[in-house]
Amino acid sequence: MKKNRKHYSVTQMIWMVVKYVSLVFFSLISVVPIISCVITAFKTKQEYQSTNVMTLPESWLNFSNFVEAFQRANMGRAFLNSVIVMLCVLAGSVIIGTQLAYVLNRFKFPGNGLIRNLFLFASLLPGVAMQVTVYQIMYELGFINHLYGYIIMMMGTDVISIYIFIQYMENIPVSLDESAIIDGASYFKIYWKIMLPLLKPAIVTACILKGVGVYNEYYAANLYLNKQELKTMAISLYTFTGPLGSQYNLICAGVIISLLPALIVFVVCQKQIYSGITAGAVKG
Numbered sequence: 001m002k003k004n005r006k007h008y009s010v011t012q013m014i015w016m017v018v019k020y021v022s023l024v025f026f027s028l029i030s031v032v033p034i035i036s037c038v039i040t041a042f043k044t045k046q047e048y049q050s051t052n053v054m055t056l057p058e059s060w061l062n063f064s065n066f067v068e069a070f071q072r073a074n075m076g077r078a079f080l081n082s083v084i085v086m087l088c089v090l091a092g093s094v095i096i097g098t099q100l101a102y103v104l105n106r107f108k109f110p111g112n113g114l115i116r117n118l119f120l121f122a123s124l125l126p127g128v129a130m131q132v133t134v135y136q137i138m139y140e141l142g143f144i145n146h147l148y149g150y151i152i153m154m155m156g157t158d159v160i161s162i163y164i165f166i167q168y169m170e171n172i173p174v175s176l177d178e179s180a181i182i183d184g185a186s187y188f189k190i191y192w193k194i195m196l197p198l199l200k201p202a203i204v205t206a207c208i209l210k211g212v213g214v215y216n217e218y219y220a221a222n223l224y225l226n227k228q229e230l231k232t233m234a235i236s237l238y239t240f241t242g243p244l245g246s247q248y249n250l251i252c253a254g255v256i257i258s259l260l261p262a263l264i265v266f267v268v269c270q271k272q273i274y275s276g277i278t279a280g281a282v283k284g
Contacts, residue, residue: 041065041252048249065253069240073254077229078236079261085151085232086214090207092155097206098199101165102191106177116166123159131223138224150224154214161206168202169195215262233258 040048042057042065069075104112134153135144143149172195180190218234225231237254240247 037252037255040249041256043249045247045249065249066257069250069254070257072250073236073239074228074231075233075236075254075257078231078233079258081147081230082215082232082234084147085154086211088151089154089214090211092151093158093161093210094203094206096155097158097161098165098196098203099191101162101169102195104162105166105169106174119159119162128219135223144224145227145230147225147230150221150230153220153224154217158206158210161210164202164206165199168199172198212262 036053039056040053042060042062043051044057044062044064047055047057104116138144138149138153141149143152176194177190180194185193216234217232218238221232221235222238225235237251237258240250240254
């Protein structure tokens with residue numbers, strides 16, 4: 001019995017060592033690109049060309065790359081554009097998504113299941129494959145090279161968010177709606193006064209997923225926003241790429257500048273973010 005217990009204990013210890021070694025290994029793999037980016041951002045052009053990416057810079061007080069990247073890429077204007085787009089898209093997506101989810105969840109009508117299946121089918125289609133049609137529509141409507149046109153396009157139906165709202169709504173008792181109707185509330189008032197406040201955790205989850213995608217969007221922004229004053233943060237980073245080579249020290253500095261606002265928001269609002277993701281994941 002003692003030998004069996006000892007053998008089991010050794011096996012368990014080996015498995016624990018393997019588990020933690022693999023966790024540390026994969027964590028280092030995910031962190032190495034970030035470390036390399038930070039190191040490169042503080043190097044001069046000569047340092048970057050003469051050393052490898054993991055060699056430490058001669059001075060950590062060299063902020064000339066950050067200043068040059070911010071000025072040459074006009075990152076102040078790009079950040080303002082990105083914030084305007086992201087706030088408008090999130091507000092519109094939440095209103096559209098929650099109203100669609102409210103109708104599909106609370107009203108049983110012929111074609112309800114078909115609409116849900118069509119949303120699911122639409123989520124399986126690659127966005128790039130539909131860009132020719134989307135571009136033609138944007139061109140005919142005069143939305144190209146206009147920030148409002150890009151916002152309206154990005155505000156399009158977000159299938160993932162709709163399913164998050166629907167699944168969360170299924171856990172809200174219908175008796176709340178019935179009680180409000182007895183008290184004389186309209187369907188819109190029920191949605192605005194009852195459903196929307198109760199959907200806050202799901203809204204936080206959807207906003208995180210949608211906000212990250214909108215802030216980092218490059219393909220659509222580069223396709224529909226060609227004017228210099230309409231560039232977003234993702235497009236501004238490509239200022240330092242060209243046929244004669246890329247200035248990676250300035251690109252890395254720009255990447256860090258673009259990450260700082262998101263990092264600050266995460267640090268300040270991490271409690272709400274974690275609670276929103278957890279609540280949204282448990283529901284349904």
